[in-house]
Amino acid sequence: xxxxxxxxxxxxxxxxxxxxxxxxxxxxxxxxxxxxxxxxxxxxxxxxxxxxxxxxxxxxxxxxxxxxxxxxxxxxxxxxxxxxxxxxxxxxxxxxxxxxxxxxxxxxxxxxxxxxxxxxxxxxxxxxxxxxxxxxxxxxxxxxxxxxxxxxxxxxxxxxxxxxxxxxxxxxxxxxxxxxxxxxxxxxxxxxxxxxxxxxxx
Amino acid sequence: xxxxxxxxxxxxxxxxxxxxxxxxxxxxxxxxxxxxxxxxxxxxxxxxxxxxxxxxxxxxxxxxxxxxxxxxxxxxxxxxxxxxxxxxxxxxxxxxxxxxxxxxxxxxxxxxxxxxxxxxxxxxxxxxxxxxxxxxxxxxxxxxxxxxxxxxxxxxxxxxxxxxxxxxxxxxxxxxxxxxxxxxxxxxxxxxxxxxxxxxxxxxxxxxxxxxxxxxxxxxxxxxxxxxxxxxxxxxxxxxxxxxxxxxxxxxxxxxxxxxxxxxxxxxxxxxxxxxxxxxxxxxxxxxxxxxxxxxxxxxxxxxxxxxxxxxxxxxxxxxxxxxxxxxxxxxxxxxxxxxxxxxxxxxxxxxxxxxxxxxxxxxxxxxxxxxxxxxxxxxxxxxxxxxxxxxxxxxxxxxxxxxxxxxxxxxxxxxxxxxxxxxxxxxxxxxxxxxxxxxxxxxxxxxxxxxxxxxxxxxxxxxxxxxxxxxxxxxxxxxxxxxxxxxxxxxxxxxxxxxxxxxxxxxxxxxxxxxxxxxxxxxxxxxx
Numbered sequence: 001x002x003x004x005x006x007x008x009x010x011x012x013x014x015x016x017x018x019x020x021x022x023x024x025x026x027x028x029x030x031x032x033x034x035x036x037x038x039x040x041x042x043x044x045x046x047x048x049x050x051x052x053x054x055x056x057x058x059x060x061x062x063x064x065x066x067x068x069x070x071x072x073x074x075x076x077x078x079x080x081x082x083x084x085x086x087x088x089x090x091x092x093x094x095x096x097x098x099x100x101x102x103x104x105x106x107x108x109x110x111x112x113x114x115x116x117x118x119x120x121x122x123x124x125x126x127x128x129x130x131x132x133x134x135x136x137x138x139x140x141x142x143x144x145x146x147x148x149x150x151x152x153x154x155x156x157x158x159x160x161x162x163x164x165x166x167x168x169x170x171x172x173x174x175x176x177x178x179x180x181x182x183x184x185x186x187x188x189x190x191x192x193x194x195x196x197x198x199x200x201x202x
Numbered sequence: 203x204x205x206x207x208x209x210x211x212x213x214x215x216x217x218x219x220x221x222x223x224x225x226x227x228x229x230x231x232x233x234x235x236x237x238x239x240x241x242x243x244x245x246x247x248x249x250x251x252x253x254x255x256x257x258x259x260x261x262x263x264x265x266x267x268x269x270x271x272x273x274x275x276x277x278x279x280x281x282x283x284x285x286x287x288x289x290x291x292x293x294x295x296x297x298x299x300x301x302x303x304x305x306x307x308x309x310x311x312x313x314x315x316x317x318x319x320x321x322x323x324x325x326x327x328x329x330x331x332x333x334x335x336x337x338x339x340x341x342x343x344x345x346x347x348x349x350x351x352x353x354x355x356x357x358x359x360x361x362x363x364x365x366x367x368x369x370x371x372x373x374x375x376x377x378x379x380x381x382x383x384x385x386x387x388x389x390x391x392x393x394x395x396x397x398x399x400x401x402x403x404x405x406x407x408x409x410x411x412x413x414x415x416x417x418x419x420x421x422x423x424x425x426x427x428x429x430x431x432x433x434x435x436x437x438x439x440x441x442x443x444x445x446x447x448x449x450x451x452x453x454x455x456x457x458x459x460x461x462x463x464x465x466x467x468x469x470x471x472x473x474x475x476x477x478x479x480x481x482x483x484x485x486x487x488x489x490x491x492x493x494x495x496x497x498x499x500x501x502x503x504x505x506x507x508x509x510x511x512x513x514x515x516x517x518x519x520x521x522x523x524x525x526x527x528x529x530x531x532x533x534x535x536x537x538x539x540x541x542x543x544x545x546x547x548x549x550x551x552x553x554x555x556x557x558x559x560x561x562x563x564x565x566x567x568x569x570x571x572x573x574x575x576x577x578x579x580x581x582x583x584x585x586x587x588x589x590x591x592x593x594x595x596x597x598x599x600x601x602x603x604x605x606x607x608x609x610x611x612x613x614x615x616x617x618x619x620x621x622x623x624x625x626x627x628x629x630x631x632x633x634x635x636x637x638x639x640x641x642x643x644x645x646x647x648x649x650x651x652x653x654x655x656x657x658x659x660x661x662x663x664x665x666x667x668x669x670x671x672x673x674x675x676x677x678x679x680x681x682x683x684x685x686x687x688x689x690x691x692x693x694x695x696x697x698x699x700x701x702x703x704x705x706x707x708x709x710x711x712x713x714x715x716x717x718x719x720x721x722x723x724x725x726x727x728x729x730x731x
Contacts, residue, residue: 004577006584025411027249031257060575089263089278093270093622130576137573160569164579168561169256177586179561180404180526182253184411187401188527191365193590196522201587 003064010178013201015171022186040076044083055122060163072170104149111143206237206432214468216439219288220710221694222474223418228718230429237432242285244435251409255562258408261292268609272626287419292407294530295388297342298704299333301351302326307700311549317599320699323671323680332712340416341394344386350537359391365528367556370590374649385535388416404527442487450690456616470689477663477696481606482621497684504606508701511596512661515642516589517651523590529558540703548633551703552596571657594638597703599628667696681720
């Protein structure tokens with residue numbers, strides 16, 4: 001499979017160049033510094049689950065353009081959320097509590113991989129991995145774990161949304177889409193269509 | 203700040219948001235001793251609020267709630283706050299009056315199958331002076347002439363300069379001949395007292411760090427404290443207590459992180475926790491005298507739960523929009539479709555407003571609404587700055603089967619049963635949503651947008667303790683006083699009998715401002731009964 005490419009419109013834009021500017025206040029720097037420098041260690045998932053979720057996350061938001069060390073970390077933040085059991089404020093009534101949901105879901109993805117390809121998910125090529133995930137997305141994948149967990153709900157409202165949110169909370173993602181990032185207290189002047197303040201991405 | 207923890211307060215108000223904050227400030231100013239208790243912190247916006255989407259989750263009610271029904275409502279983020287100021291800390295500040303017809307929907311529409319539309323026990327004229335009072339207090343910035351609703355005097359502050367998504371709405375509407383106006387917004391466009399005007403950071407939904415935003419936290423709460431009220435943060439009320447005569451005597455609450463119960467005595471108790479926590483607390487306060495929960499002789503506490511349909515539509519434009527900067531201030535609005543229309547097969551209507559989600563929120567919508575994942579997400583997000591969005595506030599009809607009840611097994615960190623929220627759309631809601639999606643698409647395309655897509659969404663939490671004149675069909679009267687217990691009040695979005703097609707904060711605040719005057723006038727009720 002040909003690796004997809006992602007060409008940013010904003011070459012050379014680095015939101016972190018504004019770190020010391022009036023766009024960033026102390027409390028925001030503290031939050032983003034932690035996101036960049038204090039990646040939590042894995043405390044909730046087993047090593048097998050971690051490896052599996054890494055592979056899944058790479059299909060949900062692929063980062064083929066980055067080496068392993070440069071990738072935006074996804075799994076450690078999911079692990080922290082589950083280890084500390086930080087909730088979202090709601091849970092669909094057909095879903096188990098989040099810790100169980102993630103455990104069942106990962107087990108289910110692997111079971112589906114075995115049912116379809118007789119292999120571990122992590123040993124599949126990306127195309128086959130996408131086939132597995134598409135079965136999960138459509139809601140009736142093979143695998144015993146899916147008796148405990150509605151597959152399509154898990155896929156869309158738990159798995160994908162969580163991964164995507166973590167990805168787009170990272171300054172590297174902000175760079176590629178030209179997001180201004182923090183803006184306190186400076187704010188903006190040119191609010192109109194086509195208007196770009198000097199400190200916004202060019 | 204005063205400490206009322208060992209005293210019997212005249213009023214103990216549970217929840218310091220749009221309802222409780224306004225009521226508490228006015229009662230304190232009227233000379234009553236008031237303690238406002240809130241489950242969340244008392245933030246200092248300048249130091250505590252963060253210019254970051256995920257870094258701001260602390261502003262939301264993230265304790266577990268179970269959501270179900272045919273159209274389960276997403277809770278926790280945009281519709282639920284936790285902390286002094288409530289969800290006004292992260293609301294979109296669109297400051298709308300309901301219209302005279304909104305208070306008379308039953309009279310106008312007649313009986314509608316599978317919905318219990320009622321007239322309000324208030325008329326628009328009862329609330330009109332209070333709308334004006336609250337608009338003045340919040341210094342609403344709005345257009346010189348607002349084309350919908352009853353004629354009004356000028357807004358206290360001039361309108362904000364239109365932002366890019368508003369330009370899109372105005373351009374699209376103008377092409378189609380749809381009237382459109384600058385939105386009235388509870389954010390300063392000029393300095394007011396010690397607060398500066400908005401600098402358009404665009405992080406309104408994550409807390410305003412400059413205090414330009416007229417949240418309850420920076421408007422009514424300081425007034426309450428200045429008049430001797432106590433604001434007790436980080437305190438989760440577990441139960442409302444009553445005596446053998448069936449009058450309430452105060453509340454029991456937990457300090458955050460502790461399982462030890464504290465008692466606050468009070469001559470009157472006001473519940474103002476919004477349409478999920480308010481019925482939850484009333485139901486959790488069941489006793490041998492009130493086995494179905496407090497104020498629930500009608501059986502309607504928790505019933506008629508409503509939201510607003512909040513569908514959004516996005517389109518890609520050739521010019522940069524940079525949707526992260528600005529909305530809501532500088533937003534535009536059309537209420538052209540906000541009433542029953544002769545050529546449609548549904549009743550009531552909706553407002554169309556502008557939205558500007560930041561990347562985390564926008565990408566989340568791509569996954570849930572467009573079912574996007576994989577390379578498609580990253581490719582689409584490369585054009586994030588070129589998308590512009592609209593969103594509606596649409597009236598949903600009240601149905602008894604939509605409700606907040608106590609979950610049978612699930613408990614929160616204090617051991618209290620959590621809320622189980624059930625919501626399914628009425629046929630009328632679905633027809634309205636389809637209409638609104640079509641109109642938003644037309645507007646975006648007329649404005650030059652391409653690749654239009656829509657996202658299902660809801661906003662606001664309403665109903666569950668509806669107001670009315672008949673104790674058998676409502677929970678509180680027009681003054682927010684419960685029919686069953688004369689010294690128990692409910693003052694928040696839960697008292698709405700119908701949902702209206704506009705953002706509810708100003709109406710909640712006007713109801714609270716009026717209730718304060720009514721209670722003050724009847725001052726003897728606040729004294730020992």
